[in-house]
Amino acid sequence: MINAGHVRLIAQPKSVHPRSVSLGNRIYGWNAQGRSFELVSNGIQMIWKRPLLVLLVLTSPVLPPAIARDSRVPLSPEGRRLRAKLDRMDVEHRWLPNRHVDWKTGKPDGKTVRSGPRTHCSAFVAAACVRLKVPMLLPPPQTYLSNRQQDWLLGKGRGLGWREVSALRAQQLANKGYVVLASWKNHENDGYHRGAGHIAIVRPQLKEVSMVRSRGPQLTQAGGRNYKTTSVAVGFRGRAWKNKQVRYFAHLRRRVK
16 A cells, blocks of 8 residues: 555565565565565564564655654755744844835835825835745835735736645745745724734745744744744734634745855
8 A cells, every 4th residue: 555655565474475566766575484574675673473464665756754743943054044044034124114126125215194094014025026026016006005015916926836835834935935925814894903804925044843833934024024034923923813814825936045
């Protein structure tokens, strides 16, 4: 029996006596007495004898094994390069709230903020996507752009390589060097957050699986407070996190090099 994710071979000695079985570059066969199923090459730990079932479990070369809850999400060289590119954008000193900025650079442009939300989460994400060469809905206009960016990701963005993923998958893909976003569209009708949503970039990070599940992936974001690194629980604190309304989108057509 062969399953995706692992290879399992189950043989019943009384009824099944293969001379040998080849699994990838490993060969297994019954010994001369027919009393045990033995490994010809290296790479497996097993001692099973008649009349018990023989169970072989190998790691698949195609799909990674499931991540244990107390392990860390691996960080690849591509993930480290993506993180370095995000850090060079210097989000903690640019795209600052309560000032008008050039959306591509995050630097103040001297204009007056006249109306609407006074933060720049969507402008930062747009600028990052331009630098990382992945498609994204760009300003102008910037007002309520984060809400429209989620609609775009679910619509036109799908045809351009964006796919919705789970929180854990979001951290895994970011750690492999894919651009991944965390997004909340504001559906509230009571003026909460001035009607604006929120959007951020999932930051590649060696992070425990249990922490990803309890606090969300790691982020780099602009907003009411800009963070080089924080969790979704902090960056999206309030109704978005409390009501489990944060969604994750990964661009799967290319990795950052």
